[in-house]
Amino acid sequence: MKSPLLLDCTLRDGGFVNDWLFGFGSIKSIISRLDYAGVDIIEVGFIDERREYDENRSIFPDTDCILPLFEGYHKSNALIVGMIDYKTCDIDKISNRAQSCLDGIRVIFKKSDQDGALEFLGKIKEKGYNIFVNPVSTTEYAEDEIITLIEKINEINPYAVSIVDTYGLMHSIELMNYIDIFDSKLNEDIILGYHAHNNFQMAYANSIFLMERITNRTISIDGSLYGMGKSAGNACTELLAMYMNKFCGRDFCIHQIQEAIDVDILKEFNKKPWGYNFEYYVAALNDCHPSYVHHLTNKKTLSTKSINDILSGISMDKKLIYDEKLIETLYLHYNNNYCNDAQVAEALKKEFSDRKVLLLGPGKTLVDNYPAVDSFIQKNKPLIISINFIIKSFPINYVFMGNAKRYSQFFHEMYRDDTDAKIICTSNITEPGNKFDYVVNYSALLAENPVIRDNPLIMFLQLLKNIAVTEIWMAGFDGYTQDNSINYYTDYIRLLFCQDNVVLRNEAIKDWLTDNSSAIQVNSLTPTRYL
Numbered sequence: 001m002k003s004p005l006l007l008d009c010t011l012r013d014g015g016f017v018n019d020w021l022f023g024f025g026s027i028k029s030i031i032s033r034l035d036y037a038g039v040d041i042i043e044v045g046f047i048d049e050r051r052e053y054d055e056n057r058s059i060f061p062d063t064d065c066i067l068p069l070f071e072g073y074h075k076s077n078a079l080i081v082g083m084i085d086y087k088t089c090d091i092d093k094i095s096n097r098a099q100s101c102l103d104g105i106r107v108i109f110k111k112s113d114q115d116g117a118l119e120f121l122g123k124i125k126e127k128g129y130n131i132f133v134n135p136v137s138t139t140e141y142a143e144d145e146i147i148t149l150i151e152k153i154n155e156i157n158p159y160a161v162s163i164v165d166t167y168g169l170m171h172s173i174e175l176m177n178y179i180d181i182f183d184s185k186l187n188e189d190i191i192l193g194y195h196a197h198n199n200f201q202m203a204y205a206n207s208i209f210l211m212e213r214i215t216n217r218t219i220s221i222d223g224s225l226y227g228m229g230k231s232a233g234n235a236c237t238e239l240l241a242m243y244m245n246k247f248c249g250r251d252f253c254i255h256q257i258q259e260a261i262d263v264d265i266l267k268e269f270n271k272k273p274w275g276y277n278f279e280y281y282v283a284a285l286n287d288c289h290p291s292y293v294h295h296l297t298n299k300k301t302l303s304t305k306s307i308n309d310i311l312s313g314i315s316m317d318k319k320l321i322y323d324e325k326l327i328e329t330l331y332l333h334y335n336n337n338y339c340n341d342a343q344v345a346e347a348l349k350k351e352f353s354d355r356k357v358l359l360l361g362p363g364k365t366l367v368d369n370y371p372a373v374d375s376f377i378q379k380n381k382p383l384i385i386s387i388n389f390i391i392k393s394f395p396i397n398y399v400f401m402g403n404a405k406r407y408s409q410f411f412h413e414m415y416r417d418d419t420d421a422k423i424i425c426t427s428n429i430t431e432p433g434n435k436f437d438y439v440v441n442y443s444a445l446l447a448e449n450p451v452i453r454d455n456p457l458i459m460f461l462q463l464l465k466n467i468a469v470t471e472i473w474m475a476g477f478d479g480y481t482q483d484n485s486i487n488y489y490t491d492y493i494r495l496l497f498c499q500d501n502v503v504l505r506n507e508a509i510k511d512w513l514t515d516n517s518s519a520i521q522v523n524s525l526t527p528t529r530y531l
Helices: 022-035 063-070 112-127 141-158 172-187 205-214 235-245 254-271 277-287 292-297 304-311 324-337 342-352 363-368 368-382 406-410 457-467 502-515
Strands: 005-008 043-045 079-085 104-109 130-135 160-165 191-196 219-225 357-360 383-385 398-401 422-426 439-441 470-477 523-524
Touching: 005 235, 022 043, 022 063, 022 235, 022 254, 043 104, 063 079, 079 130, 104 112, 112 130, 112 141, 130 141, 130 191, 141 172, 160 172, 160 219, 160 277, 172 191, 172 205, 205 219, 205 235, 219 235, 235 254, 235 304, 235 357, 277 292, 277 304, 292 324, 304 324, 342 439, 342 457, 357 368, 357 457, 363 368, 368 470, 398 457, 457 470, 457 502
Parallel strands: 005 043, 005 219, 043 079, 079 104, 104 130, 130 160, 160 191, 191 219, 357 383, 357 470, 383 398, 398 422, 422 439, 470 523
Antiparallel strands: none
């Protein structure tokens, strides 16, 4: 078995976390410690002509700007490389290797750009560099497309070519297929590399699998210090080095790697953590770009099931290329077609007919003005609907939930044995084992003004308008202040995620009430900023 090589890409892939702002001293220190530790290949950053030179960042407009990192420093063993994202750097920005501190250049490229990228790599090779071929999102390629790509790669005979799992989609059994194709089709002297992301927490496990499976070819495994990298992060250099020392006959100086993490990397993690998280997991589960999940999660209203349903509508050719217009269209289409609530509307119309209606909100005034609210209830015997919460102090007839997170927060209260309130939920909330009494179409209740697009009070008032309720009373809808934590009574503030535009909502809700006053009259039993 040939000993595997270890490539560290902290200063390049890790830069997605901090915009490559490691600091000049830290960049030099990281390179030095990795070199002293015996790391075989050190990637010092991106070469990207769109960026101005900043000595404190590991992203450079040309190869000459990398030279200051090596003034007064003589590397011992490592191969020093940079990376170019094809089409972000002209060949003229790359000096000949004799005038450069780089030994090699890695080029990443999309499937559609493979021919131009390989031609570009050939020109880099003519300048004397070891060239590394990195086709991003290897999982996008069908088997015949991979074989065709490898045939083209063999023609330029690069130093190395990598299997790149850009979005962390592979499990070992899937990786095995790619390994076998590359190993059988690549020229024998080409190093086979592997670059993984940790969406499924498989980066380290898959790296071990590759080291165990390939025995007759030199392989190179990418890692980064503490896994620092884009999205869910990468395989950890320190873990790869430990494994190679124990099982592959290597002798990396682990304490130098640990020192680099302690001194230069943990401070970055404390400022902006990276690694496995729910959004990246959902993205990988759906074989799609993480930004799609982030867009839908930011709606703050969708259940995970709804997010998965929407993502399933993305065509294969669009899954790994983020298209904001597309995901918004799919989101609106999903909500428009998810629920036909005509029968529900008719049932609610009968139940609400000829009854006074009292809406309860989670504002502090609901608790502070309990006697006045209770007196109104005793005198008028209204239907009582709590909006996006439930409270034990009042005899509630209905609970309206327009948000999956609030539904989860008050789940135990709604299904208590001594609670007989009926539950009205919007169609964006996934029904658990406990059934909803009524499901209403989410998108039909949304406001035009984006500031209050899914405000629960406005959504329910729109529902009441739809079933011809012409007058309501409300209590506990105080309105918003800039300090969102004081807008609600104590039990409600455990889950605050709607900090943006809080004050703007007061005027937006007031405008909605004014615009719709001819259809539904709103009275408040407690102080409010809406009237």
